Amino acid sequence: FSPDDVTVLFVLGGPGAGKGTQCAKLVSEHGFIHLSAGDLLRAEQERPGSQFGDLIRDYIKNGLIVPMEVTIQLLENAMTEALQKSGSSKGRFLIDGFPRKLDQAHKFEDSVCPAKLVLFFDCPEETMEKRLLERGKTSGRADDNAESIRKRFRTFIETSMPVVDYFESKGKVVKVDATPPPDSVYKTTEKRLAERLG
């Protein structure tokens, strides 16, 4: 696909901020295509014959960032597939949970497509921790436990927040308070996006 035909929004925020929840709503009401980097990595981990299964499992459990070659390839493939499926060369993508490191941001924007905006869901750690521990009772996610959550928070602060700061310095960040209930966060998100995307 050509970068000129696609609109990319990065969706960032700490673990449990509600990225996936909000993306699902934006898909059903605004026709975005949602690609979660974490979901793609988890699917690749389970794919029989994948050469990256053990590596991904180990990184995710420890809240570490999988080498970007793997993630970017998965994202690019998924974008191509989604466009093929939609039967159109054009599409609007929500890339959820990526980029998590500054070099990933640069690489993706150089080799795939620059982001139009970054949607940043801002949420206190305490709130995110409660949500993740609650979800962990049923999610089956290997990283929804107290120890992995602590590691994910550390990686987010040390490595991923600089990505948000970088896009902020370019005036591309739309920041939304992700503490209120999902419907309220969604209303704010819709309003902010409409102001910026028209």
Ligand code: UP5
């Ligand atoms: N919930 C959501 N919104 C709520 C609200 N407003 N009020 C109350 N509850 C709310 O939500 C989390 C939980 O909170 C749910 O139970 C939800 O109902 C509730 P969700 O929408 O899933 O939040 P999200 O921000 O998507 O949380 P997630 O756990 O998916 O965030 P992470 O960023 O930690 O997970 P991700 O899947 O993106 O990444 C996992 C791991 O993959 C990373 O740690 C890393 O190891 C690896 N990874 C990479 O290496 N590279 C990448 O590029 C991406 C991931």
Ligand code: MG
């Ligand atoms: Mg998610």
